[in-house]
Amino acid sequence: MLFKVEMKVNLPTDMPAEVAAEIKAREKAYAQGLQEKGKWRHLWRVAGSYANVSIFDVEDNAELQDLISNLPLFPYMDITVAPLCRHPSSIHEDDR
Numbered sequence: 001m002l003f004k005v006e007m008k009v010n011l012p013t014d015m016p017a018e019v020a021a022e023i024k025a026r027e028k029a030y031a032q033g034l035q036e037k038g039k040w041r042h043l044w045r046v047a048g049s050y051a052n053v054s055i056f057d058v059e060d061n062a063e064l065q066d067l068i069s070n071l072p073l074f075p076y077m078d079i080t081v082a083p084l085c086r087h088p089s090s091i092h093e094d095d096r
């Protein structure tokens, strides 16, 4: 199942820089691991903001919830999720 996930990061302004850097490093490692597994298909920066638009490919809603809630930045993000289905005009056979 494919989901569009939008994540907006809101780190507290008073968070020490070294704490923020450590969380971001763990987030990067976690995100890259999920990309290598094919679970996190696309990861795009939204230009001009500390936000991303991502496409997740998961078994079900429960797996998406598990993956997202384990993001190191999860406590500091506003997240919106939308389920996706194949567009009838898509030429990409693997979009399902």
Ligand SMILES: O=C(O)CC1=CCC(=O)O1
Binding pocket: 007, 009, 027, 028, 029, 031, 050, 051, 052, 073
């Ligand atoms: O920077 C972001 O948009 C938050 C984030 C998600 C995966 C990652 O490495 O950073």
